[in-house]
Amino acid sequence: MFVLILGGTAEARDLAARLHGAGVPFASSLAGRVARPRLPVGQVRIGGFGGVVGLAAYLRSSEVTHLVDATHPFAATMTRHAAQAAADVGISLIRLARPGWSGRPDAPGWHWCGSLSDVCRVAGGIGARPFLTSGRQTLPAFAAWSDRDVLVRVVEPVQQALPARWTVVQDRGPYDVDGELALLRDHRIDVLVTKDSGGDYTSAKLDAAAALGVPVVVLSRPSSPAGLREVSSVDGCLALLPG
Numbered sequence: 176m177f178v179l180i181l182g183g184t185a186e187a188r189d190l191a192a193r194l195h196g197a198g199v200p201f202a203s204s205l206a207g208r209v210a211r212p213r214l215p216v217g218q219v220r221i222g223g224f225g226g227v228v229g230l231a232a233y234l235r236s237s238e239v240t241h242l243v244d245a246t247h248p249f250a251a252t253m254t255r256h257a258a259q260a261a262a263d264v265g266i267s268l269i270r271l272a273r274p275g276w277s278g279r280p281d282a283p284g285w286h287w288c289g290s291l292s293d294v295c296r297v298a299g300g301i302g303a304r305p306f307l308t309s310g311r312q313t314l315p316a317f318a319a320w321s322d323r324d325v326l327v328r329v330v331e332p333v334q335q336a337l338p339a340r341w342t343v344v345q346d347r348g349p350y351d352v353d354g355e356l357a358l359l360r361d362h363r364i365d366v367l368v369t370k371d372s373g374g375d376y377t378s379a380k381l382d383a384a385a386a387l388g389v390p391v392v393v394l395s396r397p398s399s400p401a402g403l404r405e406v407s408s409v410d411g412c413l414a415l416l417p418g
């Protein structure tokens with residue numbers, strides 16, 4: 176048995192720690208997007224595989240028997256590639272993704288959108304001082320907001336030039352509610368833009384928005400490939416792995 180974890184998330188690091196503790200042979204894979212990533216325990220490889228063909232070749236040459244896709248819920252390309260490569264090689268695949276925020280009591284009051292263009296249109300119609308927390312890869316979708324005072328929060332530095340009126344905060348969670356309340360108040364935020372990442376690391380902004388009555392516009396998760404075996408916790412994943 177040899178498990179490959181496609182990582183880049185806290186759940187992937189937890190799973191690595193649990194497999195390590197149980198003495199199960201495994202390796203983790205990271206995309207290499209983050210300059211100083213939080214590394215999981217055990218063997219780590221970094222960088223893309225070169226599409227489905229490259230991943231399938233890697234799975235064969237490393238004699239991977241079980242693939243766990245624990246990438247971020249919005250890493251849709253990697254999830255699609257993992258499903259195709261596991262099927263091509265004929266090995267077991269488990270998708271581990273933390274639950275989204277749709278079960279929160281305030282979630283029915285949010286504006287749920289299926290695409291970034293909808294998020295831009297809906298949020299743009301609500302507020303003039305948005306707090307943009309949907310990730311640096313999503314920023315080009317909001318280029319039309321160059322005439323607004325946008326507060327952007329990103330984990331990694333933004334490479335592209337942004338409009339002069341935008342303020343960029345570089346930070347990584349976990350965040351607390353008091354800090355988020357202060358940020359929303361200081362910047363007089365009138366709409367919060369996020370995506371349904373789920374988890375506790377970044378959810379304090381939602382509590383702060385609820386407390387201040389700031390509307391929330393949220394990008395829904397991408398749909399999963401058909402037939403994917405999905406679990407929402409590390410325990411659930413371990414229950415499906417042999418031994």
Ligand SMILES: NC(=O)c1ccc[n+]([C@@H]2O[C@H](COP(=O)([O-])OP(=O)(O)OC[C@H]3O[C@@H](n4cnc5c(N)ncnc54)[C@H](OP(=O)(O)O)[C@@H]3O)[C@@H](O)[C@H]2O)c1
Pocket residue numbers: 181182183184204205206208221222223224225226227229230245246247249250251252253254256310
């Ligand atoms: N999307 C987010 O909001 C977000 C947030 C936090 C963390 N992350 C983490 O950042 C990484 C990249 O996310 P993304 O949204 O850019 O993914 P993506 O769009 O689904 O993937 C793009 C390409 O990046 C490479 N890749 C992605 N994850 C990889 C991994 N774990 N190991 C090796 N290669 C990987 C693959 O390249 P090849 O085709 O060359 O194999 C993949 O085709 C993921 O590991 C994810 O867990 C993403």
